[in-house]
Amino acid sequence: MEHVTVNFLRDDDLDAPVLIEGLPGIGHVGKLVAEHLIHELKAEKVAEISSLHFPPHVIVDEHGITHLVNNEIYRYERDGKATLFLVGDFQSNSAEGHYILAESYLDIAEELGVRRVYALGGYGVGHLVERPRVLSAVNMEHLRAEVEAAGGSFENAASGGMIVGASGLLLGLGEARGIEGICLMGETSGYIVDPKSADSLLSVLSRLTGIEVDHTSLQQRAADMEQIIANIQEAEEAKGREELSYIG
Amino acid sequence: MEHVTVNFLRDDDLDAPVLIEGLPGIGHVGKLVAEHLIHELKAEKVAEISSLHFPPHVIVDEHGITHLVNNEIYRYERDGKATLFLVGDFQSNSAEGHYILAESYLDIAEELGVRRVYALGGYGVGHLVERPRVLSAVNMEHLRAEVEAAGGSFENAASGGMIVGASGLLLGLGEARGIEGICLMGETSGYIVDPKSADSLLSVLSRLTGIEVDHTSLQQRAADMEQIIANIQEAEEAKGREELSYIG
Amino acid sequence: MEHVTVNFLRDDDLDAPVLIEGLPGIGHVGKLVAEHLIHELKAEKVAEISSLHFPPHVIVDEHGITHLVNNEIYRYERDGKATLFLVGDFQSNSAEGHYILAESYLDIAEELGVRRVYALGGYGVGHLVERPRVLSAVNMEHLRAEVEAAGGSFENAASGGMIVGASGLLLGLGEARGIEGICLMGETSGYIVDPKSADSLLSVLSRLTGIEVDHTSLQQRAADMEQIIANIQEAEEAKGREELSYIG
Amino acid sequence: MEHVTVNFLRDDDLDAPVLIEGLPGIGHVGKLVAEHLIHELKAEKVAEISSLHFPPHVIVDEHGITHLVNNEIYRYERDGKATLFLVGDFQSNSAEGHYILAESYLDIAEELGVRRVYALGGYGVGHLVERPRVLSAVNMEHLRAEVEAAGGSFENAASGGMIVGASGLLLGLGEARGIEGICLMGETSGYIVDPKSADSLLSVLSRLTGIEVDHTSLQQRAADMEQIIANIQEAEEAKGREELSYIG
Numbered sequence: 001m002e003h004v005t006v007n008f009l010r011d012d013d014l015d016a017p018v019l020i021e022g023l024p025g026i027g028h029v030g031k032l033v034a035e036h037l038i039h040e041l042k043a044e045k046v047a048e049i050s051s052l053h054f055p056p057h058v059i060v061d062e063h064g065i066t067h068l069v070n071n072e073i074y075r076y077e078r079d080g081k082a083t084l085f086l087v088g089d090f091q092s093n094s095a096e097g098h099y100i101l102a103e104s105y106l107d108i109a110e111e112l113g114v115r116r117v118y119a120l121g122g123y124g125v126g127h128l129v130e131r132p133r134v135l136s137a138v139n140m141e142h143l144r145a146e147v148e149a150a151g152g153s154f155e156n157a158a159s160g161g162m163i164v165g166a167s168g169l170l171l172g173l174g175e176a177r178g179i180e181g182i183c184l185m186g187e188t189s190g191y192i193v194d195p196k197s198a199d200s201l202l203s204v205l206s207r208l209t210g211i212e213v214d215h216t217s218l219q220q221r222a223a224d225m226e227q228i229i230a231n232i233q234e235a236e237e238a239k240g241r242e243e244l245s246y247i248g
Numbered sequence: 249m250e251h252v253t254v255n256f257l258r259d260d261d262l263d264a265p266v267l268i269e270g271l272p273g274i275g276h277v278g279k280l281v282a283e284h285l286i287h288e289l290k291a292e293k294v295a296e297i298s299s300l301h302f303p304p305h306v307i308v309d310e311h312g313i314t315h316l317v318n319n320e321i322y323r324y325e326r327d328g329k330a331t332l333f334l335v336g337d338f339q340s341n342s343a344e345g346h347y348i349l350a351e352s353y354l355d356i357a358e359e360l361g362v363r364r365v366y367a368l369g370g371y372g373v374g375h376l377v378e379r380p381r382v383l384s385a386v387n388m389e390h391l392r393a394e395v396e397a398a399g400g401s402f403e404n405a406a407s408g409g410m411i412v413g414a415s416g417l418l419l420g421l422g423e424a425r426g427i428e429g430i431c432l433m434g435e436t437s438g439y440i441v442d443p444k445s446a447d448s449l450l451s452v453l454s455r456l457t458g459i460e461v462d463h464t465s466l467q468q469r470a471a472d473m474e475q476i477i478a479n480i481q482e483a484e485e486a487k488g489r490e491e492l493s494y495i496g
Numbered sequence: 497m498e499h500v501t502v503n504f505l506r507d508d509d510l511d512a513p514v515l516i517e518g519l520p521g522i523g524h525v526g527k528l529v530a531e532h533l534i535h536e537l538k539a540e541k542v543a544e545i546s547s548l549h550f551p552p553h554v555i556v557d558e559h560g561i562t563h564l565v566n567n568e569i570y571r572y573e574r575d576g577k578a579t580l581f582l583v584g585d586f587q588s589n590s591a592e593g594h595y596i597l598a599e600s601y602l603d604i605a606e607e608l609g610v611r612r613v614y615a616l617g618g619y620g621v622g623h624l625v626e627r628p629r630v631l632s633a634v635n636m637e638h639l640r641a642e643v644e645a646a647g648g649s650f651e652n653a654a655s656g657g658m659i660v661g662a663s664g665l666l667l668g669l670g671e672a673r674g675i676e677g678i679c680l681m682g683e684t685s686g687y688i689v690d691p692k693s694a695d696s697l698l699s700v701l702s703r704l705t706g707i708e709v710d711h712t713s714l715q716q717r718a719a720d721m722e723q724i725i726a727n728i729q730e731a732e733e734a735k736g737r738e739e740l741s742y743i744g
Numbered sequence: 745m746e747h748v749t750v751n752f753l754r755d756d757d758l759d760a761p762v763l764i765e766g767l768p769g770i771g772h773v774g775k776l777v778a779e780h781l782i783h784e785l786k787a788e789k790v791a792e793i794s795s796l797h798f799p800p801h802v803i804v805d806e807h808g809i810t811h812l813v814n815n816e817i818y819r820y821e822r823d824g825k826a827t828l829f830l831v832g833d834f835q836s837n838s839a840e841g842h843y844i845l846a847e848s849y850l851d852i853a854e855e856l857g858v859r860r861v862y863a864l865g866g867y868g869v870g871h872l873v874e875r876p877r878v879l880s881a882v883n884m885e886h887l888r889a890e891v892e893a894a895g896g897s898f899e900n901a902a903s904g905g906m907i908v909g910a911s912g913l914l915l916g917l918g919e920a921r922g923i924e925g926i927c928l929m930g931e932t933s934g935y936i937v938d939p940k941s942a943d944s945l946l947s948v949l950s951r952l953t954g955i956e957v958d959h960t961s962l963q964q965r966a967a968d969m970e971q972i973i974a975n976i977q978e979a980e981e982a983k984g985r986e987e988l989s990y991i992g
Contacts, residue, residue: 007424050420052343052344052347052348053343053344054343055343055412056340056343056346056347056350056412056413056416056417057410057411057412057413057416057417057420058385058387058410058411058416058417058419058420059408059409059410060385060404060405060408060409060410060411061405061408062405062406062408063389063392063402063405064384064385064386064392064402064404064405065385065386065387065388065389065392066385066386066387066411066416066419066420066423066429066431067420068417068420068421068423068424069420092800093343093344094343094344095796095797095798095799095800095837095838096796096797096837096838098800099796099800100796102800136808137802137804137808137809137810138808138809138810139802139809139810140809141807141809144807144808144809154807154808156804156808157804157805157806157807157808158806160803160804160805160806161803161804162801162802162803162804163801163802163804163810164800164801165800165801168800168801168802168810169800169801169802169812171802171810172794172801172802172810172811172812172813173812175810175812176751176812181810183810253672255672298668300591300592300595300596301591301592302591303591304588304591304594304595304598304660304661304664304665305658305659305660305661305664305665305668306633306635306658306659306664306665306667306668307656307657307658308633308652308653308656308657308658308659309653309656310653310654310656311637311640311650311653312632312633312634312640312650312652312653313633313634313635313636313637313640314633314634314635314659314664314667314668314671314677314679315668316665316668316669316671316672317668341591341592342591342592503920546916548839548840548843548844549839549840551839551908552836552839552842552843552846552908552909552912552913553906553907553908553909553912553913553916554881554883554906554907554912554913554915554916555904555905555906556881556900556901556904556905556906556907557901557904558901558902558904559885559888559898559901560880560881560882560888560898560900560901561881561882561883561884561885561888562881562882562883562907562912562915562916562919562925562927563916564913564916564917564919564920565916589839589840590839590840
């Protein structure tokens with residue numbers, strides 16, 4: 001069995017210079033942004049990627065139909081050029097698998113003409129964030145000015161740090177192939193799925209790619225999440241007051 | 249060394265359109281059904297499958313003879329057609345091994361002419377079940393009506409979920425080969441080996457395959473297990489009364 | 497890098513029908529027996545086996561010289577025939593490695609003409625044993641009578657059980673190659689290195705192979721170990737009496 | 745994907761008979777020495793080694809640029825001969841990876857003409873050491889006298905022991921290739937990064953290689969570390985006196 005199996009759903013001669021990766025990670029920020037774009041742009045699924053480095057199970061959908069664990073490539077066409085999206089529910093099971101999968105993603109990307117990858121993710125800070133910054137890293141120095149002009153911050157660079165999994169390796173292994181890599185990380189607590197952080201990230205990404213979409217549904221999810229958090233905080237405060245009055 | 253070694257015990261030109269898998273899993277429901285069928289039908293062992301993804305030991309039988317850990321294929325012939333059974337005491341040691349073994353099972357299945365796989369298992373619900381349903385999943389939509397007509401339920405589909413290991417991957421990887429896959433899961437607590445759940449599953453499977461066998465020994469084991477559970481419950485209640493009278 | 501590297505220290509045309517394996521295991525019983533035989537017979541080292549499935553370190557000897565972790569084959573010549581010994585300080589790191597190493601041992605064995613393997617080990621019973629039995633398993637039924645005639649017991653067979661690691665796999669994988677396999681397991685507590693159990697095992701092995709050696713050094717080590725155990729028991733009893741007199 | 749990828753930054757015909765390895769380990773002693781030498785000698789980076797046996801992430805530098813996890817080879821030229829240094833922030837993720845990486849390091853070494861490897865590390869003793877010895881091991885007996893003449897001690901050999909990871913395997917696997925291997929281990933507590941131990945080690949290494957460098961910055965770091973330890977000890981003693989006066 002191959003380590004990674006790619007099933008292309010259609011042949012395509014269209015040049016696809018850009019790949020946007022939004023696999024699961026901290027706060028699911030990257031995944032929220034990529035899936036929002038796919039939904040708003042009505043992007044089309046063009047490939048399925050399965051691998052023995054994914055968990056060994058199938059997912060049962062609401063009709064009782066099984067689906068092998070996979071990641072997927074979607075395609076959005078505009079002005080005779082395609083933008084690709086890499087999304088899915090899983091990353092690799094193992095350290096070796098992360099490398100093997102990232103090389104496969106880059107193989108597909110090269111085959112489809114990709115010359116730049118946007119790797120989207122979250123940047124966990126351990127507390128709720130009122131105005132999430134979009135922290136950034138690039139795999140070639142000349143990319144930095146462009147990211148800053150679009151509103152990406154490099155304030156994280158001072159504290160070093162590392163980027164784990166597909167996002168990191170797409171930049172690290174992509175560099176050796178001459179593929180530009182820009183990693184955008186929405187600031188997030190790390191405790192919740194964070195559509196507010198995704199909303200911030202999407203704004204920066206739109207300025208970089210020129211792809212504008214409606215933010216309404218993402219902002220609605222962000223508002224819903226704010227309400228949930230407010231309710232929890234209120235309940236905890238009420239409980240605190242109760243305990244105080246009980247003691248008093 | 250090969251990852252998987254298949255030792256065919258006889259050559260065979262017989263077409264075998266159906267494979268029934270009953271490897272170990274929740275409540276050993278699938279295993280109980282497959283082994284009951286093999287026993288009642290006097291099915292014949294036709295292949296042994298060993299693998300470095302199985303645990304590294306041999307089993308000593310009651311005569312002091314060692315047997316390498318393996319899975320086995322049995323064959324039952326009827327009207328010039330064969331039905332195959334995949335059984336054994338182990339699944340893979342590792343996530344990667346699950347994929348590698350499932351692909352091997354499908355290689356053997358294709359070679360023997362299999363066009364449909366029944367993957368049998370348990371569906372753990374965390375409490376004792378009076379009338380176990382047979383929950384289901386299929387890898388192609390057109391199979392659903394047939395399963396429902398035979399008494400399989402798709403009520404589990406509403407809650408999503410996943411199917412882990414050989415049963416899941418036979419459906420997921422089988423789909424790409426055009427092999428129909430039907431997973432039948434007997435509802436079970438998940439705490440005990442469950443012949444009652446197996447009895448229910450066997451009824452649905454018989455309607456689907458047309459293979460009828462005597463259920464007596466399975467029902468006897470179910471009755472024995474009910475008695476064991478009743479004894480335990482009685483003992484616990486007696487203990488509870490004793491503690492109450494001690495307190496009182 | 498190869499999974500397993502075999503370095504033959506000399507070329508040899510001598511037929512070697514028998515391999516005796518004594519790798520580390522319960523009570524180090526097999527290791528004690530094999531090393532005692534190598535020492536008494538002045539057997540000669542003929543091959544070194546290293547592998548990436550062994551732990552990743554070197555051992556520093558008393559002269560400060562490093563030695564790569566390996567297993568070794570020794571050879572003892574008698575009447576124009578050789579008996580081989582497989583010994584070493586390690587078994588595999590991983591389940592897969594156990595299979596890969598066992599197949600390599602069998603490759604070497606076949607190349608050197610081996611037609612029978614004696615796999616030596618311990619059989620842990622959880623308590624000190626006055627007269628350790630030599631429990632047995634064979635990979636072909638016709639071998640059983642011969643083992644029983646030499647004093648090997650098959651009483652363990654009643655309780656099933658399994659044989660893990662190199663000893664088990666040499667029998668299990670050897671069978672498929674037509675190599676006879678006899679596993680002899682000295683009964684042992686499992687808590688201590690057990691030369692007394694090794695002494696019993698050696699007697700049975702000598703009857704089977706016709707290779708007789710002096711047992712003195714093994715019996716001396718057994719006597720030393722008995723003394724150590726007696727001292728510990730006495731100290732604990734003395735402590736018990738003291739505590740009682742203190743209470744009284 | 746290859747297990748190990750080596751990217752040579754320049755072609756070179758220069759003979760490089762010596763490789764000095766200083767990868768991370770106990771007290772980071774080897775790493776401190778190798779990096780100090782690279783810095784003082786202004787050695788030049790000549791190769792980068794990446795591998796799927798390293799952790800799956802990239803490191804973000806102070807400019808926000810990502811760098812794939814790798815190990816590096818530096819080169820220092822003197823009198824028409826080169827000395828190589830192997831440094832980096834990581835060793836392998838797995839036991840198998842340690843072997844695969846060490847063989848790759850030796851492949852590179854052989855290709856560049858290396859005939860001797862110095863593997864540098866720490867020797868943990870569990871307590872602070874006033875005058876750290878440089879404990880040693882060699883992979884060929886004839887090397888011992890030379891190491892002792894340079895001030896290396898073999899007192900550790902009496903207690904056996906083992907050398908884990910790259911340092912150990914470079915000696916163990918190097919021996920089979922005829923590459924001399926000398927392991928120098930600075931005595932260290934094992935609790936702190938230990939520049940004092942590194943300073944001792946560097947003296948012995950300089951006598952062996954003839955490469956002399958200024959020790960000032962290493963000794964300054966050692967003095968700083970001594971001061972930190974003294975401050976901690978003083979604070980703990982003060983706390984102890986306080987607790988005593990409180991009790992009194």
